[in-house]
Amino acid sequence: MKLSQVDRISLDLSNFCTKACDFCYNNSSSSGLNMWKTNEVIELALDCSINGVKAFSFGGGEPFEYKGIFEIISALTPHLFVSVTSNGLPLYQDEIFSLLIKNRPDKIHLTIHNPSNKKEVSETIKMLKRISRYDIRIGINLFISSHQIAEAKQLTQKLYAIGFSEKNIIFVPRKFDLVPTAKEVAEVASRINFQSTSCLTNCSPSKEFCSISWDKKVGFCSFSPSKAPLEKYNYQSIMEALNSITFKTCLP
Ligand code: SF4
Numbered sequence: 001m002k003l004s005q006v007d008r009i010s011l012d013l014s015n016f017c018t019k020a021c022d023f024c025y026n027n028s029s030s031s032g033l034n035m036w037k038t039n040e041v042i043e044l045a046l047d048c049s050i051n052g053v054k055a056f057s058f059g060g061g062e063p064f065e066y067k068g069i070f071e072i073i074s075a076l077t078p079h080l081f082v083s084v085t086s087n088g089l090p091l092y093q094d095e096i097f098s099l100l101i102k103n104r105p106d107k108i109h110l111t112i113h114n115p116s117n118k119k120e121v122s123e124t125i126k127m128l129k130r131i132s133r134y135d136i137r138i139g140i141n142l143f144i145s146s147h148q149i150a151e152a153k154q155l156t157q158k159l160y161a162i163g164f165s166e167k168n169i170i171f172v173p174r175k176f177d178l179v180p181t182a183k184e185v186a187e188v189a190s191r192i193n194f195q196s197t198s199c200l201t202n203c204s205p206s207k208e209f210c211s212i213s214w215d216k217k218v219g220f221c222s223f224s225p226s227k228a229p230l231e232k233y234n235y236q237s238i239m240e241a242l243n244s245i246t247f248k249t250c251l252p
């Protein structure tokens with residue numbers, strides 16, 4: 001498949017994250033590395049914007065533990081839709097939260113990994129409400145593992161009851177182990193239309209989206225093992241990398 005245009009790009013800024021979940025797909029931990037320099041990210045994203053890319057989403061590692069995140073947000077928001085996916089924990093530091101308010105992305109998604117963990121759930125909801133007061137759109141990434149379907153379903157009902165909707169929850173199926181079926185994800189969402197990974201029922205490379213890893217490799221999604229190195233910090237190099245890939249699935 002030859003691609004001529006992507007319009008959304010997700011970039012993992014590092015694989016540094018002090019939460020260090022044992023299921024993290026890019027093995028982020030407190031000994032993780034930062035390979036991206038702030039100016040390289042900005043150079044790449046601005047060139048993408050000139051070439052028609054509409055949105056950049058930043059993940060990690062934990063993006064709010066990446067030193068240059070606010071410089072990146074500030075440089076890019078005049079040009080692109082910028083979203084950040086975070087575990088939310090660094091935002092409890094007053095200094096980080098006040099930098100966020102001065103350098104606001106268009107949207108923040110906070111992830112709930114464990115629907116049974118009352119503290120994680122209540123603090124994430126509280127933080128999302130706090131963020132939304134500053135004119136930043138909010139969303140929840142609800143991580144779904146096959147051993148916690150009932151708990152995830154119960155939490156989803158609670159989220160609907162307090163004003164979240166299927167429009168601001170993304171139901172993210174766990175990968176590699178404890179993988180829920182598409183039917184289980186739909187059961188958790190319990191709505192006809194809901195947001196999840198585009199490949200919930202069928203693995204295929206996206207035609208509009210690509211992912212760039214913490215170690216500067218380009219792929220059709222974050223999980224596919226087929227990736228190609230990014231040679232230069234520009235849009236053309238992304239397209240050359242994508243078009244050199246023979247897509248492989250992450251499924252066993
Ligand atoms: S919070 Fe996210 S980035 Fe950090 S270790 Fe867990 S899954 Fe990975």
Ligand code: SF4
Pocket residue numbers: 197199202203204205220221222223224225248249250251
């Ligand atoms: S490789 Fe995995 S994550 Fe990517 S599209 Fe296929 S099933 Fe989905």
